[in-house]
Amino acid sequence: MTSNLSSHNGAGVVTVPVKVSFKAQMLQAREDAIVEAVNRLLAEKGFDLMTVDQVAAEVGIAKASLYKHFPSKEDLAAAAMVRVLARAKTMLASLPANVPPIDQLKAVVRWMMRLQLAGEMPSLPSQNSSLRATLMANRAYLDGLLQVSDHIGGWIEAAQADGSLNPALPPILVLYTVYSRACDPVLEFMQSTGQHSDEEIVEFVVTTCFDGLRK
Template identity: 35%
Template structure:
C-alpha cells in the first residue's frame, strides 16, 4: 500500500473515532462537521475529502457497528445448541443495543428510506449488502430453530418480517430510553427475556399453522 493511501486510511479512522466520541458525549444530531473536524485535529475541508456530509459519517458508523454486531451474533449462535440459537441471538442483540443507545438511535435514523436515498451509490450498496447478509443469517437461524419442520422460502420470509417488526419495537424502546411504561417493579433484563420468549413462541406458533395448513395466508 502506498504511503498516501495508508495516510488517507489512518486519517479516515481518526475522523470516525472522533465522530463516535463526540456523538456519545453530545446530541449527535446537533453536532456540526466543523466540530467533528476540530476534534479530529484537521480542517473542515480535509474532512469533506473523506465524508461529503454528516449523514455519510452516520452511515459509515452504522455500517461498521452493524457488521461488528453481526459477526458477534454469528459467533454466539455457533456456540449455542441448534434449537436455542435464534433465541440466544435475539437476546444477545438486545443487550448489545442497550449497551450503546447512541448507535441504536443512529441505526434507526439510517434505516429510513429517505435517508438512504441521500447517500452515495456506493454507500447505498453497502447497506443493501448488509441487509442481505442479515437476512441470510437470520433465515439460517430460523431453519435451525424450526428443524425438522421445513418451510418454503416465502413463509420463512414472512416469519422474518414478523421477527424484524418485534425487534424494531424493542430497538425503539432502547433508542428512546422509554422503559418507564409501567408502575410495577421493572427490570430491563426481565423485559428482554419476556420479549425474546414472546418472539420465539410467536414464530413457533405461526410456523405450525403454516405447516398444518399449506394454503394458510395464500387466499
C-alpha cells in the same frame, strides 16, 4: 501509535513505497477515528441533531478534512452503519454453532440491546429521504445488511422448523421484530428509572420479546 517504517531509512529508493504505505495507514487510522466518532454521535443524538462540525471537533480535525474522506453527512452515517454491520457479522460468526437456533436468535437480540445500552448503536430516521437514497446506493451497506439478514433468517427458519418459534408468523415479521430491538425505546426508558441494571433490562426485554407479556 503505529510503527513508522520510513524513519531512519537511509536508502532513498525504498522510501517511496514505504512512505505511501505509512500515509495510507495514517489515512486509514483517521478514517476509523471519524467513523467511530460518527457512530457515537449518531447513537447519542441521532442523525438530524448530529452536526458535521461536532464530528470534526470530536475527531480533532478540520471539517474540510472530513470532506476529504466522505463527500456528505449522509455518507458519514452510511459508513457508521457499515461499521456496525461489520461488527454484527463478526459477532454472528463468533457464536458457537452447536446450540439451538432459538438461542442463537436470543444471543443476537442480547448483543443488539447491549450495544444500544452502551450508547454504540447509531440511530437513523426512517423518514429522511436523502439519507435513504445514500444508503440504498451504498453497496457495502446493502451487502452487509443482506449477509446479516440471511444469517439471522436461516436461524429463524430453523427455529420455526423445530417448533421453538411460532411457525404461523411470517419470517420477515420475526426478522423485523428482532431488528427493532436495536432501537427499542423501552430500553432507554427502563434505564432512566435507575431501578435495574443493564443486564436485568436486557433479560426483561428478551423475555417480553420471545415469551411475550403473558405468563
